[in-house]
Amino acid sequence: MTGMRKRVTAGFLSIVCLLFFSGMISFFELGRLSRDTDEILKANQRNIELAKEMLDAAHEQNVALIHLAVFGDRSYDSLSRTRMERLESTLQIAQREALDKSFLDSLAFVTTELRLLTDNYLAFAPADSLDSLGGKWYNDEYEVLYGRLTSAIKNYMTSTQSSLAPRTEQMKKNAYRAVTPVLISLLVMIATVLMLYYFMSLYCVDPVVRMNKSLGDFLAFRVPFAPKADFKDEVQELREKIEMLISVSRQNKA
């Protein structure tokens, strides 16, 4: 490759690299931002699903215990146990998956209390008989704990909504971080393009324009061909050849 072509090619390749680079950064950063947003939305949805599952389990156990304790129907024994297990397994899943675990501690504590209370009752409850003590137990002990449990589940359900503000703030920061490298790349690209324009003008356009003017002056008014510019590479060779041509033409005339 010749001098001028090499320089121009290298200059344009630099800009192309920068463009590619800038594009890749945007792609990478926006992809990351999209993943972060997706993660928050999924966590929010999952949180609601798990809370609903826990509320359902708690409600069904509540119904089973009303039948068991108030009406003395022992057939609801297994239903109460299975719903308790469902509540606990859902809680374990939430503990594994939750982004914010702070609300789960109180929920786990109430669930353990409820498990101890119901296990204790089911172990010592009189079989197949209507018992006034059962109703009292339900009203005085179980219902209080059930209220605390549902309240803890609701707190957990709204936890993602409560932590949405700091997460949105974090996302704003992430968005800023995603945009900054791209903006800097663009800034560098603008500087590079301006430099390319300046160098092209200085080393290519200006010399050609001045040579053209000087050649015109020579042809029209016989002013000596002496263009003043920064000549380089092929443009320098061109100037030398024109000078040579003029000198040959003069010799021929002479």
Add this chain to the structure above:
Amino acid sequence: MRLDVVLRYVGMVMLFVASFMLLSAGISYVSARDSAFYPLLLSALLTALLGAFPLIFVEKKEQITNKEGFCIVVGSWLVACVVGMFPYLIWGGEFSLVNAWFESVSGFTTTGATILRDVEALPRGMQFWRMSSTWIGGMGVVMFALVILPALGRSKMTLSNVELSSLAKDNYRYRTQIIVQILLVVYVGLTIISTLLLKLAGMNWFDALAHGMSACATSGFSTKNASVAFYNSPAVNTILICIMALAGIHFGLIYGTITGKRNNIFRSEVTRSYLGYLLGGGLLIALSLYWAGLYPTIGSALMHGMFQFVSLVTSSGFATADTNTWTSFAIILLLFGSIVCACAGSTTGGIKVNRMVLAFKMMKARIRQRQHPNAVLRIKLDGVMQESEATHSVTVFIVAYMFLLLIGTVATTAFGIDLLTAFSSSVACLGNVGPGFGAVGSLDNYAGLPVAVRLIDTVLMLLGRLEIFGLIQLFFIKWWR
């Protein structure tokens, strides 16, 4: 003026800056590829591209004019400050646009003032980049670029004309070609020695290198929120006092002393005055602190008093104590030290001892002239007769310096800042010192100041680093023709 030539040399400086970004990225990679790796690598690539671009088009030039040299120096400094922001901006954290600009300018001008509330939260790579920026700035971006320039003789001198103060050049008794070598040998040597000594004093390798770089650049950047007070070690304090005091002496004289030349520290009138003023000031502050009962023993008062005075006089800004709680006498002495600073030909800022010595001699001569109106009086500095142009420039510089201090203080107070903070922050930024008093005390930072004040401070830092007229001249259109 040939803008293409200026762009080529500025580009070379950018490549040098990019190499340090890459080095910082390497450190980040070694430190378990911390969060600074990607921002530093990206910044290094962008800066390298920006620097390499002019080299594709512009061929090397053997001769450069005075104006071109001037533009290369000032341009390099400004562009280095801009590209120095890139890693901070991409990394994020506490770095907003203004904060990143402040930190970058503070680094490259070796001011050492920071907007970071929690320096220790920075990953290692970013910490090293902060230190690198200040280390590069310490010797002057252009002096480093000169090492890699193939051009000879005159071009180097043209660049150093701007880089060093005119008084510093007078003290050089060496050929221009070896000035760069001298600066490098002394600067790099001092950094290596201080790193080793700080390591022996109990710092880990990273902190020792970081504080060594910062001390030699007389910057005062630290890797700890509590600065040097974190270590609470008399050995560390003593080593840093010696390193900072040495870094405040003309590098050519240090080289002369090491190589046994006639032109050495002991024969230099300016250096003698500087060392005397360091000892005298430090001692007076220590006595003031001891008498005020701020320190239980004279030893501890001397250690802290001397450390803070040396730190501010050499425009370093390391801290071992909260100077806001010190006596008014100590504070005023520290402020005086921040205005005068150390010797020309070193990495310090401020008015410089050389100018003060010359100013005192001029005052003395003026009094004698009044007594003997017909006497022909000569003013000599280090045995060399000073021409009227030199004495005139000293007067103009001191007046301009004081005028800028006044403007800086007035502009800062306009944003509701108290007088002590406004004045001391202007002194600290114009003198490239770093910490001031009040809200910007030795253990505080500039994060609490309004955005406009932070921007004013960065302008003061650049004016101080480029000896005031270096930056002002660039904005006169007539000068460009």
